[in-house]
Amino acid sequence: MAKKLMKGSEAIGEAAIQAGCRFFFGYPITPQNEIPEYMSRRLPQEGGVFLQAESEVAAINMVYGAGGSGARVMTSSSSPGISLKQEGISYIACAEIPCLICNMMRVGPGLGGIQPAQGDYFQATKGGGHGDYHLVVLAPSTVQEAANMVMEGFDIADTYRIPVMLLGDGMIGQIMEPVEFADYKKRELPPKTWAATGWDDKTRERAVINSLYIEPEQMKVVSERLLKRYALIKERETQVELYNTEDADYIIAAYGTTARIAKSAINKARQMGIKVGLIRPKTVWPFPDEAFSKAADTAKAFITIEMSTGQMVEDVRLAVNGKKPVEFFGTLGGFVPSTEDILEQIIKLKEAHE
Amino acid sequence: MAKLTINEDACKGCSLCIQVCPKHILELNREKLNAKGYHPIGIINMDECIGCASCARMCPDVVFTVER
């Protein structure tokens, strides 16, 4: 398939279809309506099902049912809608149901606004719903990467029986860029013998999709199983992009839209002779601790740049572990930082830690 | 001629079967405690059982098997 100019949201939808997703359950919310709209057009053409649910709560539970009965399934929403889905996500995590959840973050808290933001980082990476669990959280910074991550995300979900979140911001959803879908190579995946599909195959156990373990001993077994799986995922699936970090005195930490703007600022700073680089977590969970810990041995100082009051910066500080100072710059209200904003921060960082 | 078999350990002694038995031949066995700690249901006179299965249909714990 040739390169095609596509809006981020539509590329996400098409990528899901290319990856074999045939079921989508969602509820309208700005700024991600183009995803359900695209799926409502395309899925019937592919013999799939698009269903507009009565609420985000219902949508995520339809995902539970479809995923639990073996289908490759997704939902999408934006921040307030993702909050509503959290109960279901917690159940899905405990019941070990693979699925893809897309969050096109808008500014909050509350109804907030419809401009891009990165204020759901804590919610996405530290749980979100109740109980001890994690999602794999993929954070694209271009439309092409969003498409690739959707396709890979389904495979990660199926490999580990874990819900995967695509954490974009309004910008990724709305921007138009050339994209192609040629690169997707489906992983070898385990058969879904655990799924509740009707018990006609008596060689398998009766399927029970469940998140209730009333005996503490049983609950402990489940938690330990999840814990082991999370460790394996951290080992195998952590993804990070290093940009101009080899000789860098100063390191910017940023993900998603913020990271691509940071790259432009780094190019300008390099022309001014400032040795600055970027560490961009592509998986924000699992977080690429090692990349930061290693860079902390040689760099003089770090700055985390986010469209929030400061969330990922906590993970950066944990990874740097006091070896070097970690500053923070955030834009609020739904404003996106400009190249100049970031360049100014680079210069300030250099002056403070030279 | 009918035969009633009772899974005594599944019985919780709720007595719903007693009041639907048209022959009044069911009674809790006060001499006995089952594994759950209940007095299980017992049959006073099997000869009178007509195999209507009313007890089985009323029983919430599927205690009875009925043959006729």
Added chain:
Amino acid sequence: MAVVFEKTKMLTDVPFHYCPGCTHGIAHRLVAEAVEELGMQDKAIGIAPVGCAVFAYNYFNCDMMEAAHGRAPAVATGIKRVHPDKLVFSYQGDGDLASIGTAEIVHAAARGEKVTTIFINNAIYGMTGGQMAPTSLEGQVTTTSPYGRKREHCGLPIRMSELIATLDGACYVERVSLHDVPNIIKAKNAIKKAMKYQMEGKGFTFIEVLSTCPTNWGKTPVEALKWLKENMIPYYPLGVVKEEV
């Protein structure tokens, strides 16, 4: 001699955890027998609720899912859309279905999801210890209506069958009761008919089952059946509410 009654193979060997005399056990058996008699054991997928029947996945001998509180109709929707050829049933109580899950049940019915919902109405929250349900009767004393349910304070109980029947997507709605043997036989026929209509693709099917909660009603199992008959049936009339197939 021939066997005229034995435990259906659609129930597992796990003994019910329900209190003595609780009619959940009867309702489970009827659902299981209906599935077996329709020859659908290998094609059934059931959904357990949150409430006393939360462990239903241990009892029905078919593939099962446990749903979040009130969300069983959404889970059923997800399953049925993936497996249109399977028999999908949800089993929900009155707190689950008529309170926290009203949006899900109303919209599943409105869409005409080809699933069967068994709605256990015992006019109280059982699992949590006898709190007022949306279906508790006027004047009924519960742990959260210690002076009796008052209309001026929290309205009157919801008649879910009548509400669901107003929706075009619902093709068959019937209210049955488990207070005596003839009604138990009727209840099973209704459940079986609902499942049959589901498999024929007729639409959403809904069977409301009037049930007892001796423990939280503070009555013996036998007294509870009498209370159901004398108090619930006048407010929740039995019979077919809608059958348009």
